[in-house]
């Protein structure tokens with residue numbers, strides 16, 4: 099095997115990441131009952147009942163009420179993680195979204211907060227949850243996924259992640275698990291023009307992955323909006339996986355299997371990783387650091403990459419592609 103074959107989905111051992119795979123993250127507009135009902139027939143790592151961009155401004159009330167009812171009534175055994183995305187904290191809509199969702203008979207597993215630009219947005223969430231639950235916090239904290247969608251949000255992302263982790267440790271309300279890159283709002287914010295190759299987003303994507311992984315969080319890549327072009331979706335998904343993203347946002351059911359496959363280690367990569375680790379252990383016993391394996395030089399960084407692959411395989415082993 100060549101070094102080229104070593105590229106692909108990888109996962110460092112990460113706090114809060116091990117138990118909730120989010121290879122595909124599917125948005126469903128909260129105002130669309132028909133699409134919400136479709137969820138009961140879909141197999142997907144994460145489904146997001148959306149109050150935000152997928153919902154017209156004059157349907158926000160309908161969306162929050164429909165989501166509350168649907169959370170209580172739909173049985174979704176093949177959806178791994180059920181999330182609700184509320185509107186941005188600065189939108190003036192978020193409080194009403196949260197209030198309605200918290201009245202649901204079954205609460206979502208995950209809360210998603212878009213357009214996070216300041217640590218105060220996370221403090222706002224902690225305060226609202228504290229006011230709602232009082233001295234009786236939920237038996238398990240919500241999982242929290244935040245969105246970076248602007249230049250300011252990206253510049254401040256490290257501080258925001260740090261505050262998210264502090265609040266995860268010091269309050270019983272949420273555990274920060276991931277960061278989503280909202281590429282289209284980001285493009286609008288910096289005045290970039292979207293291209294099929296997404297070269298204009300390379301720096302931001304790499305920065306999102308780097309910061310998210312520095313804080314042991316999941317990094318979720320951009321949406322492929324040309325949802326009928328599945329070839330280019332596959333290409334972009336594999337690229338995101340090679341860059342270190344743990345998953346990708348999707349908007350249509352047909353995108354799910356392609357994305358989940360792209361973010362899962364292939365059988366060839368798992369075989370490579372297992373064999374490499376066996377070879378590494380044998381060489382360690384004989385006191386050798388660097389060694390040759392299938393014509394490549396192997397040392398500790400490659401061993402860590404191989405361990406990432408096996409960890410990712412373990413996390414997704416019972417999950418269909």
Ligand code: 1VU
Pocket residue numbers: 124125126127132133134136137148151152279280281282321325347349350351
């Ligand atoms: O044949 P049926 O009517 O029974 O089902 C259709 C359709 O309803 C269903 N479907 C979906 N079900 C659940 N979730 C979805 N997201 C979803 N999309 C479609 O699948 C069957 C086939 O659908 P289709 O090919 O006829 O497609 P439509 O014309 O119905 O819908 C296409 C769009 C793109 C409008 C639809 O997929 C959609 O609304 N997607 C979500 C868009 C969205 O939420 N955007 C905002 C989030 S993206 C973002 O914020 C970037 C950060």
